[in-house]
Amino acid sequence: MELRRPTLADKEAVLDMMTEFEATGSRTDGGFWNTENFDYEEWLVGNAHAEMGINIPDGWVPAIQFVSFDNGRAIGFLHLRLALNATLLEKGGHIGYSVRPSERHKGYAKGQLRQGLRQAAKKNLSKVLITCDKTNEASRRTILACGGILEDVREGTERYWIGIGEMEK
Numbered sequence: 001m002e003l004r005r006p007t008l009a010d011k012e013a014v015l016d017m018m019t020e021f022e023a024t025g026s027r028t029d030g031g032f033w034n035t036e037n038f039d040y041e042e043w044l045v046g047n048a049h050a051e052m053g054i055n056i057p058d059g060w061v062p063a064i065q066f067v068s069f070d071n072g073r074a075i076g077f078l079h080l081r082l083a084l085n086a087t088l089l090e091k092g093g094h095i096g097y098s099v100r101p102s103e104r105h106k107g108y109a110k111g112q113l114r115q116g117l118r119q120a121a122k123k124n125l126s127k128v129l130i131t132c133d134k135t136n137e138a139s140r141r142t143i144l145a146c147g148g149i150l151e152d153v154r155e156g157t158e159r160y161w162i163g164i165g166e167m168e169k
Contacts, residue, residue, distance in 0.1 A: 001108060003078060003115035005047070006067040010074065011040050014067055017074035017100045030096035031077030032065070051082075061085055064119065068099075068112045075108050076100055078116045082123055091157045093129035094120065109142045117146060121164045130160050 006014050021028045022035060033043055049055045053062035066078040076099035081088060088094070095116050099108045113130075120128050130148060132139035134156050148160030 001070045001111045003066050003068045013074040024101045026101050029098045030079040093131045113146045127163045
C-alpha cells in the first residue's frame with residue numbers, strides 16, 4: 001500500500017472510492033469533499049492550498065490530504081493536520097483517517113496510519129494527537145497498534161498521543 005497526495009491521474013480511482021463511501025453512508029474521517037457540485041480538479045487545487053494554509057475555512061488549520069492506494073485502487077483517506085487549534089485538541093487531533101467499507105478488516109488502517117506518522121515526522125512533528133469515538137473499537141486497536149498512549153476521554157472522545165520516535169516500525 002502506498003500513501004500519497006492524490007493527483008489528476010488518480011481521478012477515477014478516488015471518485016470510485018468516494019462513491020462507495022457515499023453509497024454506504026460511511027464516515028469519511030480524513031477525507032473531505034463537498035458532495036454537492038463536486039469537481040475533482042478543484043478539490044486537488046483546494047488540497048494544495050490547504051497544505052500551504054491558503055484559503056482555508058475559519059477554524060481549520062494547514063493540512064495535507066493523502067489517499068492510500070493498493071495496486072491502483074484507492075483504499076482510504078488520511079488527513080494530516082500540521083497544527084492543532086482548540087477544537088482539534090479536543091476532537092480530531094493531527095490525523096484523521098478512514099478506509100473504504102469494502103476494504104476494512106484487512107490491515108489497511110494500520111498501514112495507512114503508520115505511513116501517516118512517517119509523513120508527520122517529515123513535517124517535524126515530534127508527537128501527534130489522534131482521537132476516536134469511545135465506541136470505535138477498530139480505530140482504537142489501530143491507534144494502539146501504532147503506539148498510541150491514551151491521555152484521557154472527553155465527551156465520548158478518546159485522545160491518544162503517539163511519539164513519532166516511539167512508533168513501532
